[in-house]
Amino acid sequence: MGNLFTMLTVWADYGQNALVILDQTCLPNREVYLALKTAEEIWEAIYSLKVRGAPAIGVAAAYGVAVLMQGVEVTDFESFYREFVKVKKYLESSRPTAVNLFMALDRMEARLLRHRGEGVKDWKRVLREEAEAIREEDAAACKRIGEWGVSLLRPGMGLLTHCNAGHLAVSEYGTALAPVYLGQERGYAFSVFADETRPLLQGARLTAYELQKAGVDVTLICDNMASTVMKQGRVQAVLVGCDRVAANGDTANKIGTSGVAVLAKYYGIPFYVLGPTSTIDMGCPTGEQIEIEERAREEVTEKWYARRMAPEGVKVYNPAFDVTSADLITAIITERGIAYPPFGGTLRMWKEKTF
Incomplete structure (x- = not known):
């Protein structure tokens, strides 16, 4: 590692x-x-x-x-x-x-x-x-999220992830990347496709960086290439993190995640959301109640460029997150186990610790 x-x-x-x-x-x-x-x-x-x-x-x-x-x-x-x-x-x-x-x-x-x-x-x-x-x-x-997650994977699988839900995003191991790192330790030889994740490029700057540093076989792709690698049969599972999970299983994560979920559904690829139970918000009934942060237009027009890449004065819409509907999610994986649809009962049980 x-x-x-x-x-x-x-x-x-x-x-x-x-x-x-x-x-x-x-x-x-x-x-x-x-x-x-x-x-x-x-x-x-x-x-x-x-x-x-x-x-x-x-x-x-x-x-x-x-x-x-x-x-x-x-x-x-x-x-x-x-x-x-x-x-x-x-x-x-x-x-x-x-x-x-x-x-x-x-x-x-x-x-x-x-x-x-x-x-x-x-x-x-x-x-x-x-x-x-x-x-x-x-x-x-x-670590427990990783153990549950890796139990759903097979050696040699191609995996796709969006944004950064690895060691850099947590105290150790990560959430979505924890199964990758456990698999790496056990010789599973996963190959990972990392979306660059616009506009802040956490996939390119952070996920690719830490996976490479850990010796994982990682390939960086632009966000609009996810469909291509899925269609080519190079992806057998999608692993993403989460910033907030509503009581019904709707999940907020970095902008672009919901699009990956739609693609995975179309191509019949499992779409797994991984995160600690602390991200589950039972006071939020559905994803419609999740407040979505909007960030500065400069992140889109000029932040990563030597010269600005959009005309002065153009309108910019820059939400930091989107919400993936529960019906697009194959399973939600936490330190307490694996939840399958419908998610509400299991999420409530986990939060109330009645297990």
């Missing part, structure tokens, strides 16, 4: 009271680490995709609020809690679609409230402990 898994994406350095991240906007050309010490720096890093991937965003937010609260020097809980809520709400405004961001911060708040009768040192300690627990649970969940 090369040295991919020695590369950390996000951690807390309490010695310098900083959230440290691998700046993914610099990949694949440079591996740059940033020490973020203010709420504004952390917010900007999440918004600008310096740290990205739904699970990694949740981990970063948890570490971020823990780090920021280390510098709060008050003796009464109400003052401490008031500052916590201020930071929490600010970080929540950075990315609206990934549910992990909100769930991680809600979990940090719940842990803090359980210790309100203690002192400031204890409040800071429990925030550090909870943030670390969130990271450790994410890493363990990804």
Whole structure:
């Protein structure tokens, strides 16, 4: 696996009271680490995709609020809690679609409230402990997702993925790419087609980068080539991650995912969605209620070009995500197992832990 898994994406350095991240906007050309010490720096890093991937965003937010609260020097809980809520709400405004961001911060708040009768040192300690627990649970969940996912695959298969749901998007292994890495360790010799994933090119910049670094047979394709490789019989399964799963199984993921699902359905190729149960939002009945982030027009017209590639003043529509209907999804795979349609009952069981 090369040295991919020695590369950390996000951690807390309490010695310098900083959230440290691998700046993914610099990949694949440079591996740059940033020490973020203010709420504004952390917010900007999440918004600008310096740290990205739904699970990694949740981990970063948890570490971020823990780090920021280390510098709060008050003796009464109400003052401490008031500052916590201020930071929490600010970080929540950075990315609206990934549910992990909100769930991680809600979990940090719940842990803090359980210790309100203690002192400031204890409040800071429990925030550090909870943030670390969130990271450790994410890493363990990804390994289990990989085990369930690889059980559906056969050695030598051709796989297609969209966006980046690998090691860079989580604490370890990844979600959609976890079965690929487990298969690599076991000699399955998968070949992976990675969509470049416009407009932010996470497939080209990140997925191709990490798969190559891990020694996986990876071929980069433009988004509009997915149909061709499917038609040629070179793809036997599609693996994608998710930023939010509605109660009925509708799934939000990086823009372009729903198009891949339509193609897979047409060609009779299994379409698997992989992610931790933390991405399941039972308070969201269907995909229609998922808020879709829209991003700056410059990402489409000029961000990746030496000179702009669109006329000045042209209108641009740039949603960051789309919603894949549940009826296009073969299975949803989490750390708890594999759900098949109809998804609602299994997703509810997983969230309520009645299994």
